[in-house]
Protein backbone atom coordinates (compact mmCIF):
# COMPACT_ATOMS: atom_id res chain seq x y z
CA UNK A 613 0.00 0.00 0.00
CA UNK A 614 1.06 3.59 -0.60
CA UNK A 615 0.81 4.27 3.13
CA UNK A 616 2.75 1.24 4.41
CA UNK A 617 5.58 3.20 5.99
CA UNK A 618 3.26 5.04 8.41
CA UNK A 619 2.16 3.57 11.75
CA UNK A 620 -1.55 2.86 11.82
CA UNK A 621 -3.93 1.92 14.62
CA UNK A 622 -6.49 -0.59 13.33
CA UNK A 623 -9.88 0.99 14.07
CA UNK A 624 -12.10 0.94 11.00
CA UNK A 625 -14.53 -1.61 9.63
CA UNK A 626 -13.34 -1.76 6.04
CA UNK A 627 -13.92 -2.22 3.18
CA UNK A 628 -17.09 -0.17 3.54
CA UNK A 629 -19.90 -1.19 1.16
CA UNK A 630 -20.40 0.41 -2.24
CA UNK A 631 -24.14 0.37 -2.95
CA UNK A 632 -26.39 1.66 -5.69
CA UNK A 633 -29.13 4.17 -4.86
CA UNK A 634 -31.72 3.01 -7.40
CA UNK A 635 -34.69 4.97 -6.09
CA UNK A 636 -32.90 8.28 -5.75
CA UNK A 637 -31.23 7.88 -9.14
CA UNK A 638 -34.61 7.19 -10.75
CA UNK A 639 -36.29 10.07 -8.95
CA UNK A 640 -33.66 12.56 -10.13
CA UNK A 641 -33.64 11.16 -13.67
CA UNK A 642 -29.89 11.60 -14.06
CA UNK A 643 -26.84 9.36 -13.69
CA UNK A 644 -26.75 6.25 -11.55
CA UNK A 645 -25.82 7.30 -8.01
CA UNK A 646 -23.70 4.93 -5.94
CA UNK A 647 -22.90 5.45 -2.30
CA UNK A 648 -19.60 4.56 -0.63
CA UNK A 649 -20.74 3.82 2.92
CA UNK A 650 -18.04 5.49 5.00
CA UNK A 651 -20.79 6.23 7.48
CA UNK A 652 -20.32 2.53 8.38
CA UNK A 653 -16.66 2.64 9.42
CA UNK A 654 -17.45 1.71 13.03
CA UNK A 655 -16.28 3.66 16.10
CA UNK A 656 -19.39 4.93 17.92
CA UNK A 657 -21.63 5.36 14.86
CA UNK A 658 -18.89 5.81 12.28
CA UNK A 659 -17.92 8.36 9.69
CA UNK A 660 -14.90 9.53 7.70
CA UNK A 661 -12.89 10.40 10.78
CA UNK A 662 -12.28 6.74 11.65
CA UNK A 663 -9.95 6.27 8.69
CA UNK A 664 -8.20 9.55 9.55
CA UNK A 665 -7.82 8.68 13.22
CA UNK A 666 -6.03 5.44 12.34
CA UNK A 667 -3.02 7.46 11.23
CA UNK A 668 -3.13 10.23 13.84
CA UNK A 669 -3.36 7.63 16.57
CA UNK A 670 -0.78 5.43 14.86
CA UNK A 671 1.60 8.40 15.09
CA UNK A 672 0.52 9.09 18.69
CA UNK A 673 1.15 5.51 19.83
CA UNK A 674 4.51 5.35 18.06
CA UNK A 675 5.51 8.40 20.15
CA UNK A 676 4.37 6.78 23.40
CA UNK A 677 1.32 9.00 23.92
CA UNK A 678 -1.18 8.14 26.65
CA UNK A 679 -3.64 11.02 26.20
CA UNK A 680 -5.38 12.36 23.08
CA UNK A 681 -6.38 16.01 22.76
CA UNK A 682 -8.51 17.42 19.98
CA UNK A 683 -10.91 20.20 19.11
CA UNK A 684 -14.08 20.69 17.07
CA UNK A 685 -17.56 22.19 16.95
CA UNK A 686 -20.16 21.33 19.60
CA UNK A 687 -21.69 18.79 17.16
CA UNK A 688 -18.29 17.55 15.97
CA UNK A 689 -18.24 14.01 14.64
CA UNK A 690 -14.46 14.07 14.76
CA UNK A 691 -14.49 14.77 18.49
CA UNK A 692 -17.08 12.04 19.12
CA UNK A 693 -15.00 9.48 17.22
CA UNK A 694 -11.72 10.56 18.82
CA UNK A 695 -13.25 9.88 22.22
CA UNK A 696 -14.50 6.48 21.02
CA UNK A 697 -11.05 5.59 19.67
CA UNK A 698 -9.41 6.61 22.94
CA UNK A 699 -11.87 4.53 24.93
CA UNK A 700 -11.31 1.50 22.70
CA UNK A 701 -7.53 1.78 22.96
CA UNK A 702 -7.46 2.57 26.69
CA UNK A 703 -6.08 6.10 26.24
CA UNK A 704 -7.06 9.20 28.19
CA UNK A 705 -8.83 11.88 26.20
CA UNK A 706 -9.58 15.58 26.57
CA UNK A 707 -11.58 17.51 23.99
CA UNK A 708 -12.37 21.12 23.31
CA UNK A 709 -15.73 22.22 21.93
CA UNK A 710 -15.89 25.45 19.94
CA UNK A 711 -18.93 27.70 19.63
CA UNK A 712 -19.03 27.78 15.81
CA UNK A 713 -22.75 27.84 15.11
CA UNK A 714 -25.14 30.57 16.30
CA UNK A 715 -28.89 30.56 16.71
CA UNK A 716 -29.60 26.87 17.19
CA UNK A 717 -32.21 25.17 19.35
CA UNK A 718 -31.19 23.92 22.84
CA UNK A 719 -30.81 20.34 21.53
CA UNK A 720 -27.78 21.49 19.54
CA UNK A 721 -25.85 21.55 22.82
CA UNK A 722 -27.31 18.41 24.40
CA UNK A 723 -28.37 15.82 21.79
CA UNK A 724 -26.56 13.88 19.10
CA UNK A 725 -22.79 14.21 19.27
CA UNK A 726 -22.48 16.07 22.60
CA UNK A 727 -24.76 13.45 24.16
CA UNK A 728 -22.51 10.66 22.91
CA UNK A 729 -19.38 12.52 24.02
CA UNK A 730 -20.74 12.70 27.56
CA UNK A 731 -21.81 9.07 27.46
CA UNK A 732 -18.23 8.04 26.67
CA UNK A 733 -16.99 10.27 29.45
CA UNK A 734 -14.35 12.59 28.00
CA UNK A 735 -13.05 15.63 29.83
CA UNK A 736 -14.60 18.53 27.92
CA UNK A 737 -13.11 22.03 27.64
CA UNK A 738 -14.84 24.93 25.91
CA UNK A 739 -13.47 27.42 23.41
CA UNK A 740 -15.48 30.58 22.82
CA UNK A 741 -15.03 30.96 19.06
CA UNK A 742 -14.97 28.69 16.07
CA UNK A 743 -13.29 30.83 13.43
CA UNK A 744 -9.79 30.80 14.84
CA UNK A 745 -8.36 27.38 13.99
CA UNK A 746 -4.83 28.23 15.04
CA UNK A 747 -6.10 29.67 18.32
CA UNK A 748 -8.05 26.48 18.98
CA UNK A 749 -4.97 24.34 18.29
CA UNK A 750 -2.84 26.60 20.48
CA UNK A 751 -5.27 26.17 23.36
CA UNK A 752 -4.79 22.40 23.03
CA UNK A 753 -1.01 22.83 23.11
CA UNK A 754 -1.29 24.93 26.27
CA UNK A 755 -3.32 22.14 27.90
CA UNK A 756 -0.83 19.54 26.61
CA UNK A 757 1.98 21.46 28.32
CA UNK A 758 0.10 21.37 31.61
CA UNK A 759 -0.50 17.64 31.24
CA UNK A 760 3.17 17.01 30.48
CA UNK A 761 4.09 18.70 33.78
CA UNK A 762 1.95 16.10 35.58
CA UNK A 763 3.81 13.25 33.87
CA UNK A 764 1.26 12.55 31.11
CA UNK A 765 2.21 12.05 27.45
CA UNK A 766 -0.37 14.04 25.49
CA UNK A 767 -0.77 14.01 21.71
CA UNK A 768 -2.60 16.83 19.95
CA UNK A 769 -4.69 15.91 16.90
CA UNK A 770 -4.66 19.32 15.22
CA UNK A 771 -7.28 21.16 13.22
CA UNK A 772 -5.51 24.00 11.46
CA UNK A 773 -4.41 23.78 7.84
CA UNK A 774 -0.64 23.93 8.19
CA UNK A 775 -0.11 20.64 10.08
CA UNK A 776 1.17 17.28 8.83
CA UNK A 777 -2.00 15.71 7.35
CA UNK A 778 -1.59 12.19 8.73
CA UNK A 779 -5.35 11.75 8.55
CA UNK A 780 -5.34 12.05 4.77
CA UNK A 781 -3.41 8.78 4.58
CA UNK A 782 -6.65 7.06 5.59
CA UNK A 783 -8.24 8.40 2.41
CA UNK A 784 -5.27 7.34 0.31
CA UNK A 785 -6.19 3.85 1.55
CA UNK A 786 -9.84 4.51 0.73
CA UNK A 787 -8.92 5.34 -2.87
CA UNK A 788 -7.20 1.97 -3.18
CA UNK A 789 -10.21 0.22 -1.62
CA UNK A 790 -12.69 1.98 -3.90
CA UNK A 791 -10.70 1.33 -7.09
CA UNK A 792 -10.62 -2.37 -6.23
CA UNK A 793 -14.39 -2.41 -5.65
CA UNK A 794 -14.96 -0.70 -8.99
CA UNK A 795 -12.71 -3.20 -10.72
CA UNK A 796 -14.55 -6.12 -9.15
CA UNK A 797 -17.86 -4.65 -10.33
CA UNK A 798 -16.43 -3.77 -13.79
CA UNK A 799 -17.80 -0.32 -13.12
CA UNK A 800 -16.43 2.91 -14.61
CA UNK A 801 -17.39 6.00 -12.68
CA UNK A 802 -17.45 9.59 -13.81
CA UNK A 803 -17.07 11.43 -10.54
CA UNK A 804 -16.96 11.24 -6.77
CA UNK A 805 -18.93 13.75 -4.70
CA UNK A 806 -17.89 14.61 -1.16
CA UNK A 807 -18.15 17.36 1.47
CA UNK A 808 -14.89 19.26 1.92
CA UNK A 809 -14.13 20.83 5.32
CA UNK A 810 -10.64 20.50 6.77
CA UNK A 811 -9.89 18.97 3.33
CA UNK A 812 -8.22 15.96 4.95
CA UNK A 813 -10.60 13.56 3.19
CA UNK A 814 -10.59 15.41 -0.13
CA UNK A 815 -6.79 15.73 -0.32
CA UNK A 816 -6.18 12.11 0.68
CA UNK A 817 -8.69 10.61 -1.74
CA UNK A 818 -7.43 12.79 -4.58
CA UNK A 819 -3.80 11.81 -3.99
CA UNK A 820 -4.68 8.15 -3.66
CA UNK A 821 -6.59 8.17 -6.96
CA UNK A 822 -3.90 10.04 -8.88
CA UNK A 823 -1.06 7.97 -7.38
CA UNK A 824 -2.88 4.84 -8.54
CA UNK A 825 -3.31 6.20 -12.06
CA UNK A 826 -7.00 7.16 -11.85
CA UNK A 827 -8.22 10.47 -13.23
CA UNK A 828 -11.75 10.26 -11.74
CA UNK A 829 -12.77 13.85 -10.88
CA UNK A 830 -13.68 14.71 -7.29
CA UNK A 831 -16.49 17.21 -6.77
CA UNK A 832 -15.99 18.83 -3.36
CA UNK A 833 -18.81 20.82 -1.81
CA UNK A 834 -17.68 23.43 0.72
CA UNK A 835 -19.04 23.17 4.24
CA UNK A 836 -16.99 25.80 6.02
CA UNK A 837 -15.11 28.20 3.70
CA UNK A 838 -15.77 29.86 0.37
CA UNK A 839 -14.63 28.34 -2.87
CA UNK A 840 -11.37 30.26 -3.20
CA UNK A 841 -10.17 29.61 0.34
CA UNK A 842 -11.20 25.95 0.15
CA UNK A 843 -9.53 25.37 -3.22
CA UNK A 844 -6.27 26.76 -1.82
CA UNK A 845 -6.61 24.56 1.22
CA UNK A 846 -7.28 21.38 -0.75
CA UNK A 847 -4.38 22.07 -3.11
CA UNK A 848 -1.83 22.82 -0.39
CA UNK A 849 -2.91 19.79 1.64
CA UNK A 850 -2.88 17.51 -1.40
CA UNK A 851 0.63 18.66 -2.31
CA UNK A 852 1.78 17.72 1.22
CA UNK A 853 0.05 14.33 1.05
CA UNK A 854 1.58 13.59 -2.37
CA UNK A 855 5.01 14.21 -0.86
CA UNK A 856 4.20 12.03 2.15
CA UNK A 857 3.43 9.07 -0.13
CA UNK A 858 6.53 9.77 -2.25
CA UNK A 859 4.62 10.92 -5.30
CA UNK A 860 5.48 14.62 -5.49
CA UNK A 861 4.07 16.41 -8.51
CA UNK A 862 0.98 14.24 -9.06
CA UNK A 863 -1.46 17.00 -8.11
CA UNK A 864 -2.08 20.19 -10.05
CA UNK A 865 -4.59 22.99 -9.89
CA UNK A 866 -6.71 21.23 -12.53
CA UNK A 867 -7.44 18.41 -10.07
CA UNK A 868 -9.18 20.76 -7.66
CA UNK A 869 -12.94 21.22 -8.12
CA UNK A 870 -14.77 22.89 -5.24
CA UNK A 871 -18.15 24.59 -5.12
CA UNK A 872 -19.55 26.73 -2.31
CA UNK A 873 -23.11 27.15 -3.61
CA UNK A 874 -24.59 24.95 -0.87
CA UNK A 875 -22.65 26.53 2.02
CA UNK A 876 -24.99 29.45 2.73
CA UNK A 877 -25.64 30.79 5.33
CA UNK A 878 -22.56 29.11 6.82
CA UNK A 879 -21.00 26.19 8.69
CA UNK A 880 -23.58 24.05 10.44
CA UNK A 881 -26.44 26.27 9.26
CA UNK A 882 -29.48 25.04 7.36
CA UNK A 883 -30.73 26.07 3.92
CA UNK A 884 -33.62 24.90 1.72
CA UNK A 885 -31.52 22.77 -0.65
CA UNK A 886 -29.91 20.98 2.31
CA UNK A 887 -33.29 20.23 3.91
CA UNK A 888 -34.64 18.92 0.62
CA UNK A 889 -31.56 16.70 0.14
CA UNK A 890 -31.81 15.23 3.65
CA UNK A 891 -35.55 14.56 3.31
CA UNK A 892 -35.41 13.18 -0.22
CA UNK A 893 -32.54 10.79 0.55
CA UNK A 894 -34.24 9.58 3.73
CA UNK A 895 -37.55 9.11 1.91
CA UNK A 896 -36.23 7.43 -1.25
CA UNK A 897 -33.50 5.29 0.28
CA UNK A 898 -33.84 5.21 4.07
CA UNK A 899 -30.34 6.70 4.05
CA UNK A 900 -29.55 9.25 6.74
CA UNK A 901 -27.53 12.34 5.85
CA UNK A 902 -26.43 15.08 8.24
CA UNK A 903 -27.08 18.83 8.39
CA UNK A 904 -23.45 20.04 8.26
CA UNK A 905 -21.64 17.86 5.73
CA UNK A 906 -23.36 15.13 3.72
CA UNK A 907 -26.66 17.01 3.42
CA UNK A 908 -24.78 19.83 1.73
CA UNK A 909 -22.79 17.56 -0.59
CA UNK A 910 -25.98 15.71 -1.57
CA UNK A 911 -27.65 19.08 -2.19
CA UNK A 912 -24.70 19.88 -4.44
CA UNK A 913 -25.00 16.58 -6.30
CA UNK A 914 -28.74 17.12 -6.80
CA UNK A 915 -27.98 20.59 -8.14
CA UNK A 916 -25.43 19.22 -10.61
CA UNK A 917 -27.88 16.56 -11.78
CA UNK A 918 -30.87 18.85 -12.14
CA UNK A 919 -28.82 21.40 -14.09
CA UNK A 920 -27.67 18.74 -16.55
CA UNK A 921 -24.04 18.46 -15.50
CA UNK A 922 -24.13 14.65 -15.85
CA UNK A 923 -25.61 12.35 -18.51
CA UNK A 924 -28.06 9.59 -17.57
CA UNK A 925 -25.60 6.92 -18.76
CA UNK A 926 -22.95 8.06 -16.28
CA UNK A 927 -22.16 6.72 -12.80
CA UNK A 928 -21.38 8.90 -9.79
CA UNK A 929 -20.15 7.83 -6.35
CA UNK A 930 -21.42 9.79 -3.38
CA UNK A 931 -18.95 9.43 -0.50
CA UNK A 932 -21.09 9.19 2.61
CA UNK A 933 -18.81 10.56 5.31
CA UNK A 934 -21.24 9.99 8.20
CA UNK A 935 -22.52 12.59 10.65
CA UNK A 936 -26.12 11.43 11.12
CA UNK A 937 -25.91 11.64 14.96
CA UNK A 938 -26.04 15.44 14.52
CA UNK A 939 -29.61 15.12 13.20
CA UNK A 940 -30.71 14.84 16.84
CA UNK A 941 -29.16 18.25 17.55
CA UNK A 942 -31.35 19.85 14.86
CA UNK A 943 -34.98 19.04 15.70
CA UNK A 944 -36.02 21.96 13.45
CA UNK A 945 -35.21 19.77 10.41
CA UNK A 946 -38.59 18.13 11.00
CA UNK A 947 -40.48 21.45 11.16
CA UNK A 948 -43.02 21.59 8.39
CA UNK A 949 -42.82 17.84 7.75
CA UNK A 950 -46.17 16.09 7.47
CA UNK A 951 -46.28 13.20 9.88
Ligand SMILES: Cc1ncc(COP(=O)(O)O)c(C=O)c1O
Nearest residue numbers: 689809810811813905933934935
Ligand atom coordinates in the same frame (compact mmCIF):
# COMPACT_ATOMS: atom_id res chain seq x y z
C1 LIG B 1 -19.59 13.75 8.67
C2 LIG B 1 -18.44 14.53 8.14
N1 LIG B 1 -18.30 14.64 6.81
C3 LIG B 1 -17.30 15.35 6.26
C4 LIG B 1 -16.39 16.03 7.05
C5 LIG B 1 -15.34 16.84 6.39
O1 LIG B 1 -14.17 16.08 6.25
P1 LIG B 1 -12.78 16.78 6.19
O2 LIG B 1 -12.62 17.57 7.46
O3 LIG B 1 -11.80 15.67 6.07
O4 LIG B 1 -12.79 17.70 5.01
C6 LIG B 1 -16.49 15.95 8.44
C7 LIG B 1 -15.54 16.69 9.28
O5 LIG B 1 -15.70 17.00 10.38
C8 LIG B 1 -17.54 15.17 9.00
O6 LIG B 1 -17.68 15.05 10.34
